[in-house]
Amino acid sequence: xxxxxxxEEATAPTQRISSFVFAVILxxxxxxxxxxxxxxxxxxxxxxxxxxxxxxxxxxxGLSTYMLLQTRRSVMRLALKIQPVITTISCQxxxxxxxxxxxxxxxxxxxxxxxxxCNDKLLVSAIYREIKEKPKEERF
Amino acid sequence: xxxxxxxxxxxxxxxxxxxxxxxxxxxxxxxxxxxxxxFYGQRIQMYVMLREVEGSLLRLKYxxxxxxxxxxxxxxxxxxxxxxxxxxxxxxxxxxxxxxEAMDPAGIVWKLEHILDVQDTRFKDEVKLMAPSxxxxxxxxxxxxxxxxxxxxxxxxxxxxxxxxxxxxLSLYIIMQIQMILPLVMREAEAFxxxxxxxxxxxxxxDGAGQLVAAKMMYGHEKRKxxxxxxxxxxxxxxxxxxxxxxxxxGGNVGKPGExxxxxxxxxxxxxxxxxxxxxxxxxxxxxxxxxxEGIGVAIGGxxxxxxxxxxxxxxxxxxxxxxxxxxxxxxxxxxxxKEVFDAVDPAIERVKRVILEKTKEGDTVIVAGxxxxxxxxx
Numbered sequence: 001x002x003x004x005x006x007x008e009e010a011t012a013p014t015q016r017i018s019s020f021v022f023a024v025i026l027x028x029x030x031x032x033x034x035x036x037x038x039x040x041x042x043x044x045x046x047x048x049x050x051x052x053x054x055x056x057x058x059x060x061x062g063l064s065t066y067m068l069l070q071t072r073r074s075v076m077r078l079a080l081k082i083q084p085v086i087t088t089i090s091c092q093x094x095x096x097x098x099x100x101x102x103x104x105x106x107x108x109x110x111x112x113x114x115x116x117x118c119n120d121k122l123l124v125s126a127i128y129r130e131i132k133e134k135p136k137e138e139r140f
Numbered sequence: 141x142x143x144x145x146x147x148x149x150x151x152x153x154x155x156x157x158x159x160x161x162x163x164x165x166x167x168x169x170x171x172x173x174x175x176x177x178x179f180y181g182q183r184i185q186m187y188v189m190l191r192e193v194e195g196s197l198l199r200l201k202y203x204x205x206x207x208x209x210x211x212x213x214x215x216x217x218x219x220x221x222x223x224x225x226x227x228x229x230x231x232x233x234x235x236x237x238x239x240x241e242a243m244d245p246a247g248i249v250w251k252l253e254h255i256l257d258v259q260d261t262r263f264k265d266e267v268k269l270m271a272p273s274x275x276x277x278x279x280x281x282x283x284x285x286x287x288x289x290x291x292x293x294x295x296x297x298x299x300x301x302x303x304x305x306x307x308x309x310l311s312l313y314i315i316m317q318i319q320m321i322l323p324l325v326m327r328e329a330e331a332f333x334x335x336x337x338x339x340x341x342x343x344x345x346x347d348g349a350g351q352l353v354a355a356k357m358m359y360g361h362e363k364r365k366x367x368x369x370x371x372x373x374x375x376x377x378x379x380x381x382x383x384x385x386x387x388x389x390x391g392g393n394v395g396k397p398g399e400x401x402x403x404x405x406x407x408x409x410x411x412x413x414x415x416x417x418x419x420x421x422x423x424x425x426x427x428x429x430x431x432x433x434e435g436i437g438v439a440i441g442g443x444x445x446x447x448x449x450x451x452x453x454x455x456x457x458x459x460x461x462x463x464x465x466x467x468x469x470x471x472x473x474x475x476x477x478x479k480e481v482f483d484a485v486d487p488a489i490e491r492v493k494r495v496i497l498e499k500t501k502e503g504d505t506v507i508v509a510g511x512x513x514x515x516x517x518x519x
Contacts, residue, residue: 020191082334085343085476104341107390108352109359109518127344127516128482129475140426 021071025064032060088126091115102127186312189319193303196322197296203333204296207289208233214285214340218278219271228270232263232286233293253445263287277342280391284339284515288474291332295325327471335474339392344516346472349481350418350439353464353488354386354510355519363519369393370400371519377493379502380413385509392515397440398449404507410457413504416492417450419511420473420481421465430480431467432488434495439463440511460499464491477516 036057042050085102089112096117110124177184208229215225237259240251267274267282274282299318306315338345344352358373366372366385373384383404387395405412419439423429438454438461440447454461466484496506 082337083476085338085341102341102343107342107516107518108344109355110390126482128477128479130479 021067025067025071028060028064028067032057032064035060083129083131085127085129087124089122090125091118091120091122093120094118096122098122182312183310186306186310186315189312189315190303190307193299193306193315193319193322196326197299197303199326200292200296200299200329203329204289204292206333207292207336210336210340211282211285211289214282215271218274218282220273221270222272225270228266229286229289232266232270233290235263235290249445249448252443256443256445277391280393281339281342281515284392284513285336288332288335288339292329292336295329295332299325331471331474334471334476338474338476339515342390342392342516343476345474345513346468346477346481347420347474347512348477348514348517349420349466349468349485349488350512351386351389351510351514351517352477352482352485353418353466353492354384354508355389355514355517356485356489357382357492357508358384358386358519367399367403368396370395370397372400372404373519377496377506380496380500380504380506382496382506382508383408385507386519387510387512387514389514389517389519392513394442394511394513396446397509397511398446401450401507401509402453405453405457405459408505410453410459411505412457412459412507413500414496415450415454415459415461415507415509416464416495417461417509417511418464418466418488418492420468422470422473423467427467428480429468429472429478430484432464432484432491433467434462434464434491437461437463439465462495462499464488464495 034057035053039050039053039057042053087100087102087106089098089100090096094115094117096115106124106127108124108127112122112124114120115122211229212226215221215229219225237255240248240255242248263283263286264279267279267286271279271282299322302314302318305311306318335345337343357375358371361373361375361384363371363373365388369388371386371388373386375382375384385397385400385404387393387397401415417439419441421433421439423431438447438450440450450461453459466481466488468478468481472478472481492508496508500506
């Protein structure tokens with residue numbers, strides 16, 4: 001089996017909505033549409049139940065839309081989030097600093113040529129990933 | 141039983157009731173739901189749990205496949221193999237390691253060490269066969285990448301096993317057990333998934349915090365090789381002779397700190413005033429990543445062989461041992477190093493120096509050992 005075919009097979013199930021969930025969504029949608037239709041007929045015939053049927057119809061419609069959106073969101077959540085890694089290059093003598101994205105082959109204390117300011121050696125002084133988190137309110 | 145009778149008693153009420161059709165529908169609906177939940181409540185709960193496990197299993201499968209893809213791609217890029225490495229990678233992902241029998245625990249450490257040595261040699265040989273053009277640093281990084289992919293494959297297969305077993309036997313308790321530990325398993329799997337990129341590119345990981353401390357202390361000093369992939373540099377801190385030990389980088393390597401420390405202790409005939417071991421440690425929820433803590437003991441993780449060896453030496457020569465740890469989340473340990481952890485390295489060095497000055501006097505000899513995976517960290 002070629003690698004591409006394997007890769008396709010690997011990702012295919014993650015992009016599929018489960019048939020059970022899809023059936024539930026479909027049934028809810030059909031029932032809510034039916035409720036809306038009955039609400040309209042009840043309203044035309046002057047029946048007081050029109051209001052209740054209308055509410056049931058809209059709630060069902062809202063629920064099915066919400067379920068569909070949730071399923072879409074869980075499909076999107078499968079993708080792995082990769083955070084950028086930063087490499088800092090600095091000169092120990094004059095303090096010159098250059099920050100760039102990590103490149104394969106970088107390592108801490110790697111010599112990366114002469115300093116453009118003082119011609120001393122430039123070193124990879126830091127490699128890290130920065131996570132920007134919202135400050136949390138600490139209760140404990 | 142009483143609830144079941146009450147539920148059945150509602151049915152005649154419905155049939156006798158000839159009022160509003162909507163109310164009748166609602167009454168019928170509630171009665172049906174009530175009866176269904178009485179008889180099938182547990183089964184419904186089980187299906188809900190199975191659905192939850194299934195969702196996580198899909199994600200685990202995705203991560204496993206990504207791991208396999210990343211390993212194959214990196215081998216192709218770095219190793220320039222003549223044939224497609226996919227088959228060999230698949231074989232590697234199925235490797236098993238059988239731990240020694242523990243019925244008679246005497247001597248088990250040496251048996252375990254032997255098994256781990258054989259595993260390490262076997263893994264390295266496999267990687268060399270898969271990637272003939274890779275240099276030693278790249279071989280180490282590729283080995284780590286394959287190990288992360290192996291871990292993801294194992295997690296996926298174990299969870300799949302319990303999921304299928306639960307589905308087959310319809311046992312609520314099998315499904316419940318797996319559903320309860322699932323959040324922790326997923327955290328671990330996410331950590332290995334982010335480790336893939338770090339290992340394949342050779343980025344420093346959180347576990348290397350201890351090695352980074354040692355690297356910064358020994359930078360610019362003469363180094364020599366000691367036992368199993370470790371280097372030592374002898375520096376002077378206010379009249380104290382300090383032997384700083386670090387695993388040889390920048391390839392992914394943990395070395396054998398137990399052997400290296402033993403060698404230095406024996407070279408000095410046990411005359412060591414104090415020993416300081418620096419490692420990354422798992423933080424508790426609520427603690428901040430990058431917090432530095434100190435204490436007593438041999439801060440060496442892993443299967444325990446190295447910790448055992450160091451403890452043997454400490455007891456033999458009555459050497460006091462101190463630990464300095466940098467706290468981080470379990471997921472951060474194998475992910476690219478966080479800024480908070482990187483920034484904690486300088487305060488950790490200050491702590492080490494303070495311990496040396498407080499616990500020893502001029503002319504004493506001290507051992508400082510960095511522990512962890514030294515990937516992406518030179519010296």
